[in-house]
Amino acid sequence: xxxxEITLNSPLDMHLHLRDGDMLKLTAPLSADFAGAVIMPxxxxxxxxxxxxxxxxxxxxxxxxxxxxxxxxxxxxTALGEKELLAARETPGFFGFKLYPAGITTNSEGGxxxxxxxxxxxxxxxxxxxxxLVHGESHGxxxxxxxxxxxVYRHLATRYPKLKLSMEHITTAAxxxxxxxxxNICATVTLQHLIITLDDVAGGALRPHLFCKPIAKRPEDRDxxxxxxxxxxxxxxFGSDSAPHPRCRKExxxxxxxxxxxxxxxxxxxxxxxxxxxxxxxxxxxSDNACKWYGLAPVQKQITLRNxxxxxxxxYRSYGQEVVPxxxxxxxxxxxxx
Amino acid sequence: xxxxEITLNSPLDMHLHLRDGDMLKLTAPLSADFAGAVIMPxxxxxxxxxxxxxxxxxxxxxxxxxxxxxxxxxxxxTALGEKELLAARETPGFFGFKLYPAGITTNSEGGxxxxxxxxxxxxxxxxxxxxxLVHGESHGxxxxxxxxxxxVYRHLATRYPKLKLSMEHITTAAxxxxxxxxxNICATVTLQHLIITLDDVAGGALRPHLFCKPIAKRPEDRDxxxxxxxxxxxxxxFGSDSAPHPRCRKExxxxxxxxxxxxxxxxxxxxxxxxxxxxxxxxxxxSDNACKWYGLAPVQKQITLRNxxxxxxxxYRSYGQEVVPxxxxxxxxxxxxx
Numbered sequence: 197x198x199x200x201e202i203t204l205n206s207p208l209d210m211h212l213h214l215r216d217g218d219m220l221k222l223t224a225p226l227s228a229d230f231a232g233a234v235i236m237p238x239x240x241x242x243x244x245x246x247x248x249x250x251x252x253x254x255x256x257x258x259x260x261x262x263x264x265x266x267x268x269x270x271x272x273x274t275a276l277g278e279k280e281l282l283a284a285r286e287t288p289g290f291f292g293f294k295l296y297p298a299g300i301t302t303n304s305e306g307g308x309x310x311x312x313x314x315x316x317x318x319x320x321x322x323x324x325x326x327x328x329l330v331h332g333e334s335h336g337x338x339x340x341x342x343x344x345x346x347x348v349y350r351h352l353a354t355r356y357p358k359l360k361l362s363m364e365h366i367t368t369a370a371x372x373x374x375x376x377x378x379x380n381i382c383a384t385v386t387l388q389h390l391i392i393t394l395d396d397v398a399g400g401a402l403r404p405h406l407f408c409k410p411i412a413k414r415p416e417d418r419d420x421x422x423x424x425x426x427x428x429x430x431x432x433x434f435g436s437d438s439a440p441h442p443r444c445r446k447e448x449x450x451x452x453x454x455x456x457x458x459x460x461x462x463x464x465x466x467x468x469x470x471x472x473x474x475x476x477x478x479x480x481x482x483s484d485n486a487c488k489w490y491g492l493a494p495v496q497k498q499i500t501l502r503n504x505x506x507x508x509x510x511x512y513r514s515y516g517q518e519v520v521p522x523x524x525x526x527x528x529x530x531x532x533x534x
Numbered sequence: 535x536x537x538x539e540i541t542l543n544s545p546l547d548m549h550l551h552l553r554d555g556d557m558l559k560l561t562a563p564l565s566a567d568f569a570g571a572v573i574m575p576x577x578x579x580x581x582x583x584x585x586x587x588x589x590x591x592x593x594x595x596x597x598x599x600x601x602x603x604x605x606x607x608x609x610x611x612t613a614l615g616e617k618e619l620l621a622a623r624e625t626p627g628f629f630g631f632k633l634y635p636a637g638i639t640t641n642s643e644g645g646x647x648x649x650x651x652x653x654x655x656x657x658x659x660x661x662x663x664x665x666x667l668v669h670g671e672s673h674g675x676x677x678x679x680x681x682x683x684x685x686v687y688r689h690l691a692t693r694y695p696k697l698k699l700s701m702e703h704i705t706t707a708a709x710x711x712x713x714x715x716x717x718n719i720c721a722t723v724t725l726q727h728l729i730i731t732l733d734d735v736a737g738g739a740l741r742p743h744l745f746c747k748p749i750a751k752r753p754e755d756r757d758x759x760x761x762x763x764x765x766x767x768x769x770x771x772f773g774s775d776s777a778p779h780p781r782c783r784k785e786x787x788x789x790x791x792x793x794x795x796x797x798x799x800x801x802x803x804x805x806x807x808x809x810x811x812x813x814x815x816x817x818x819x820x821s822d823n824a825c826k827w828y829g830l831a832p833v834q835k836q837i838t839l840r841n842x843x844x845x846x847x848x849x850y851r852s853y854g855q856e857v858v859p860x861x862x863x864x865x866x867x868x869x870x871x872x
Contacts, residue, residue: 337753338737339677398736399676402745402789411736415675447787451740 201502201533202466202475206231206494207482209461210384211329211364211435213238213454214256214267218515223440224259226459226512229532231483231497232266234329234435237294238303242272246287253289264495270294270329273308275317281324291490292327292360297345300333301409302439302453307331311348318356327360327490328352332371333410339394342410343370353378360490365389365437367410369420375431382489384435387457387464388412388522390422404451405520408439426469428477433486436461440519443511447520457522460508464523466501466530499532506531539840539871540804540813544569544832545820547799548722549667549702549773551576551792552594552605556853561778562597564797564850567870569821569835570604572667572773575632576641580610584625591627602833608632608667611646613655619662629828630665630698635683638671639747640777640791645669649686656694665698665828666690670709671748677732680748681708691716698828703727703775705748707758713769720827722773725795725802726750726860728760742789743858746777764807766815771824774799778857781849785858795860798846802861804839804868837870844869 212233214223227233235256237243243252249269256267268291271284284290295314296307308314321328330352334344349371352361363371363383375383392412397403406412424432438461439454446452457464462482469478486492510525511518550571552561565571573594575581581590587607594605606629609622622628633652634645646652659666668690672682687709690699701709701721713721730750735741744750762770776799777792784790795802800820807816824830848863849856 337731338733339752393675395676398745398749401791402740402742404740404742404787404789407736407740414677447785449742449785451742453739 197503199503200470200475201500202478203498203500204462204479204482206497207462207499208434208486208492208494209233209436209438209458210433210486211386211437212236212458213437213439214259215239215440216252216255218517219440219442219519220255221259221515222512222517222519223438223458224256225261225263227438228260228263228265229462229499230265231494232268234268234291235270237270237272238296238301240303242303242306243270244272244274246271246284246290249290250287264497266495268492272296272306273314273328274306275314277316278320281317281320281326285324285326292329293321294364295328295330297331297333297335300331300335304331311351318352318359322356322359325360327362329362329364331365332363338411339413342366342368346370346374349374349381350378353381365410365435366421367413368417372420372424375429379431382431382433384433384437385421385425386435386437386455387461388455389418390425390468391418393418404446405522405524406455407451407453408437408455409453422468425481426472426474426477428474428480428485430480430485431489432481433489434461434465434482443518443520455522456519459512459521460506460523460528462499463501463506463528463530463532467503467528470503470530501530502533503530505529535841537841538808538813539838540816541836541838542800542817542820544835545800545837546772546824546830546832547571547774547776547796548771548824549724549775550574550796551775551777552597553577553778554590554593556855557778557780557857558593559597559853560850560855560857561776561796562594563599563601565776566598566601566603567800567837568603569832570606572606572629573608575608575610576634576639578641580641580644581608582610582612584609584622584628587628588625602835604833606830610634610644611652611666612644613651615654616658619655619658619664623662623664630667631659632702633666633668635669635671635673638669638673642669649689656690656697660694660697663698665700667700667702669703670701676749677751680704680706680751684708684712687712687719688716691719703748703773704759705751706755710758710762713767717769720769720771722771722775723759723763724773724775724793725799726793727756728763728806729756731756742784743860743862744793745789745791746775746793747791760806763819764810764812764815766812766818766823768818768823769827770819771827772799772803772820781856781858793860794857797850797859798844798861798866800837801839801844801866801868801870805841805866808841808868839868840871841868843867
């Protein structure tokens with residue numbers, strides 16, 4: 197096999213769950229090959245104030261133990277006035293707001309139940325240039341939730357044309373179609389949604405470590421997402437949605453939603469892009485597209501990946517935590533050159 | 535609440551997995567409110583000969599410990615000649631053949647991979663009046679498998695017009711439509727597919743005890759199945775597909791497919807039919823329709839159900855086995871009068 201490698205400049209993970217406490221100590225270093233990541237605010241309680249956000253950013257910094265990595269911090273969206281939005285925007289590390297429909301995923305019980313109540317806040321965010329990242333699912337049938345939510349995205353993109361609006365972790369061909377229709381929207385897509393379908397979760401035996409929200413969809417959805425990513429679609433960004441849960445919460449009745457991909461994301465992406473002869477678009481997908489859209493200037497960091505295999509551990513264990521990654525106990529064709 | 539009750543004559547479960555060994559000893563008595571059941575042959579190895587079938591029937595008899603219950607025995611379908619088919623038909627307790635597409639569900643690796651190879655056998659079964667029960671799923675995307683298989687049912691119903699053909703455990707509105715189109719086909723439907731959708735399996739947290747094959751489908755499928763059952767559709771029979779697995783195989787990575795409904799099926803069916811004002815059709819659904827179709831004359835047995843609650847145990851434990859039933863730890867509105 198021909199030796200291949202690629203050097204990425206400042207790769208970014210535009211959607212990351214690091215959790216808190218001992219789990220944060222475990223997960224943060226495992227994402228530190230990235231130059232930075234957009235950090236989700238759905239802790240318990242959710243991160244709703246600049247003070248909470250700053251405290252969380254400091255705990256992330258501490259967990260990173262000196263690694264050059266910028267946490268782009270988000271606040272859990274609630275209806276706020278101009279003074280509060282300005283305070284948020286002025287807080288160091290602030291990136292934007294994450295909006296969850298109430299109760300739609302892990303720790304989202306305090307989310308938005310009626311978008312009309314958010315109108316004033318959204319107009320202000322549009323004026324102030326504050327990004328809105330949305331977990332776009334309805335409360336309908338699990339395979340239809342994202343598609344049903346597209347009407348809300350359409351409404352937001354039309355009513356707030358200058359709002360920096362992101363459809364987070366899209367999973368359907370229909371969402372891509374909307375992305376193409378509205379040049380004022382961007383989107384993120386995870387690693388797993390480029391690879392798996394519902395078949396991988398529940399088509400053979402049930403595989404809880406591949407269970408996430410939004411749930412993996414149909415083969416034609418996966419194929420469309422993969423093609424868009426490989427093509428370097430300028431408004432589609434990598435966002436792992438890496439979402440660790442303790443092993444005991446995944447391998448049990450009532451398995452929590454989330455796939456832990458942080459430590460395998462860059463090698464697997466390199467393998468996928470190389471397999472499809474699209475390595476030249478990986479830089480755009482994992483960094484440049486997002487930098488252009490948001491005007492980011494991440495810390496300079498070069499990561500070289502090579503087509504020598506990475507053995508993925510069966511689990512990552514530290515600080516009393518145990519988390520099972522995607523491809524646990526398997527081999528990935530590419531690895532980070534250390 | 536008004537006291538209600540219904541007395542069922544010789545209820546039948548037209549699709550039941552009792553397993554073998556210690557698991558059989560646990561499960562058989564828990565289905566003994568039924569007067570009989572069609573027993574699935576997917577043991578390890580599968581039940582492919584009259585001798586194996588007789589031995590299995592004897593072990594079932596022993597496990598029933600004197601309960602009046604007729605096991606209608608099936609053989610795992612393989613391509614057979616006339617002599618073998620006649621030998622099967624003459625074996626006491628023989629009911630029909632169960633056909634599995636190869637590898638489609640638990641212990642089905644030795645199933646049929648090409649229906650054309652079964653042609654001679656199916657013509658003979660048609661002539662000899664031997665029922666064919668089919669697990670009708672393709673190897674396609676999990677939500678499409680049953681619908682994709684309908685073309686095979688259509689082919690079978692057309693090519694072998696007098697074959698007693700049953701679509702087992704149907705899960706879609708499309709299968710019901712085919713049932714209406716072909717008066718020479720019958721079908722069974724489980725308890726869970728009258729109640730749950732994919733939302734119950736994977737819409738919130740993952741619920742392995744509701745994971746089965748075929749997987750639960752969309753709300754409109756569930757609603758259509760329920761309406762057909764409540765209406766007393768003359769060619770739709772109750773078949774629980776109660777499929778016990780040890781708790782440790784359900785609450786783990788790689789959860790096995792199957793919902794254990796044997797001990798709750800009759801009370802829950804009574805509750806559902808009563809709730810929908812259709813109690814008068816329950817006798818047809820759980821016995822008369824199948825008796826007419828197959829010409830069965832089951833052992834006489836009357837079971838009275840009443841709208842006093844049944845507390846479902848968190849698990850059934852005996853003979854070193856532990857199995858979690860549907861509605862574990864919950865209450866069902868109706869119960870068997872003992």
